[in-house]
Amino acid sequence: MTALHDLIAGFAAIGATDDGGVCRLAATALDKRARDLFLREIGNRSLVPRIDAIGNMFGVAILDPAFDDVVITGSHLDSQPTGGRYDGAYGVLAGLLAVEAVRERCLANPGAARRNLAVANWTNEEGARFQPSLTGSSVFAGSLSLQDAYACADGDGVTLGAALAAIGYCGVTPLEYRPVRYVELHVEQGDRLEQVSGDIAAVSGAWMTRKISVVFEGDYSHTGPTPMPMRRDALRAAARAIEALYVEVAREDVGAHASAARINAYPNSPNVVAGRVRVWFEIRHEDEAAVVAISDRFLKRIEREAREIGVGISIAADDRRSAPLLDPDGVELILTVASDVGCKALTFKTITGHDALAIQKRIPASLIFVPSRGGLSHNPREFTAPEALDKGYAVLVETLWRMVTAA
């Protein structure tokens, strides 16, 4: 599927990093370049372009003007700072080609289509520059207000609203058709398909994720003469907490995933004992009770260990993302399609968040995975073989065809 591989390479050039990866943060000048190119690709295929107020972009194939309903496929074009070439871009670009392919098939089969079809690029899926993640799809689903989304600020205090306005992507042409189903194609970013040599996963739901941002409050003092027992070192308390997270997860021993990946220390001067440090923690597991048990014990422990050295803690954010199920009919359909086109398919829950999970709150949503080599993602070496990409594309096209033509 040369067209797909060429599109992926073309978009990977926008924000390409020296090590083969992609750095294309949401609502930056590079994101604008990718969006502008996507808009041209939509136009090249005579799809109808639509952009809504939060910058979600759509390319609509009007398969039959008699119908109001639209099936949507897509993903996101923004990346992490250390992103790969496939995360998000694969789903948008395979979706673009799939919409075109389904339209051709409808032209060859007049009267078959009972719904229209659109490809989407959702704004700020990654949450690297603006938190929370899944911003555009959550606004689309109605679970996040446009106002709250616009107010999200990056590390420099620039809001998402201002950043979108600056690149000209606060749109005024929202999708006018009625969304009825969503299908997203994505690289797995884990190694479960690879472990069993599977081609396709029909994702049945998601693990629960608890995202806790903790502020450690000590006091500022000189790193030199201040007597050691007088120091109230917030960075030391944060360091203890980071290690404690791993220890608590290992102690529970139920296969939970956890991380502490973002830290801000203040004043972050080599000569001032840090008075305030914030750390972003995550705990994930399929079983919500396991997440709660681990995280509650973790919070008790770090509170105690911080207090021992004169540091207080407070919870700046505690975002419990429950473990939703994706549309079971979609899972069934994808498994059938995969079998029909000769792919080895299985089903499991996703550990990471995806736009499909946000959109499931509004309409039935489905998520299709293809393997990631070594389970590696958010890394310049993220890789999925061309043949594996093609298998995912084939399953997507057939799934979309059945969805738009089903009675």
Added chain:
Amino acid sequence: MTALHDLIAGFAAIGATDDGGVCRLAATALDKRARDLFLREIGNRSLVPRIDAIGNMFGVAILDPAFDDVVITGSHLDSQPTGGRYDGAYGVLAGLLAVEAVRERCLANPGAARRNLAVANWTNEEGARFQPSLTGSSVFAGSLSLQDAYACADGDGVTLGAALAAIGYCGVTPLEYRPVRYVELHVEQGDRLEQVSGDIAAVSGAWMTRKISVVFEGDYSHTGPTPMPMRRDALRAAARAIEALYVEVAREDVGAHASAARINAYPNSPNVVAGRVRVWFEIRHEDEAAVVAISDRFLKRIEREAREIGVGISIAADDRRSAPLLDPDGVELILTVASDVGCKALTFKTITGHDALAIQKRIPASLIFVPSRGGLSHNPREFTAPEALDKGYAVLVETLWRMVTAA
């Protein structure tokens, strides 16, 4: 000494923070305001203004035009982000008034002066915005080249040279007199004077400081699906190292001071396991062997603990500041003066760096401490009582008088 207290309050207003402290980083617009005011204060007192290429400022009292030699007193007007009102500013402003007072006394005693006298404000003592610290005084002493000093870059990549040029403080009028002695008055920033109710410390030398900046190299991956055993988490390795520093210092139990106060994680996104983290560590002790023993064992330990989780370490900077002695004649003189003016004085080594330590590499230098309440510094609550400031000022004036009039 109302004039001194008023000057300190006036300068504390430039960069004043809501919590009563001062944030006036080197070569910023606020630093320019403080410098401009200092220049006006120099002019108000008819001292001769001089500014050298690295932005060091001088106000010279020509006590006798027949002499080329100059005694210098001073300190710095830059602060930490969480600085207090006294650190640096006290020495500059007391120095300004002391130069004026000594000149008056010389006018009343014609022929007494055998040297000239100047007050100095040294550039970037703090090292908060640009590392290394003691920049201006090190260039003055000849131990740091102007080129290397100009090349120091802040966190945004702005160089000290560019920042000084932007505020108009790359001077072209270096001090034309021959420096022969330096005396600096400063708040202690520790609690040793307070512990014994002392008024004055004649500082005899400095503790050794080893400043080690370590880079932890892991790999980027998704914080969600990446299997836990596959993660090479540089932030976890850094966290282990921060706690290990305190453990190793406590184990050695010889009264060393240590800190980890600055950390940079990359990409610092909540959803990407940190692939690269840099931490700035410091270990200080009077005995150089103790510093070397602690830090070498610390480095071995963190290398091993990082390797256990697939993270490598490399040393980005290893700055061993040996434990220099300050001019013993100066210590003797200050102790005598303190006794003569009725102050309780003692002598000990400073734990923190000061411009006097850099200048000692070129000419005999002395350092006078007054108490810091609770040993607190680099903190908005830094405080020294007005009467204690006055005692330091009295000792400084008498010391300078004896230095400029000595045979």
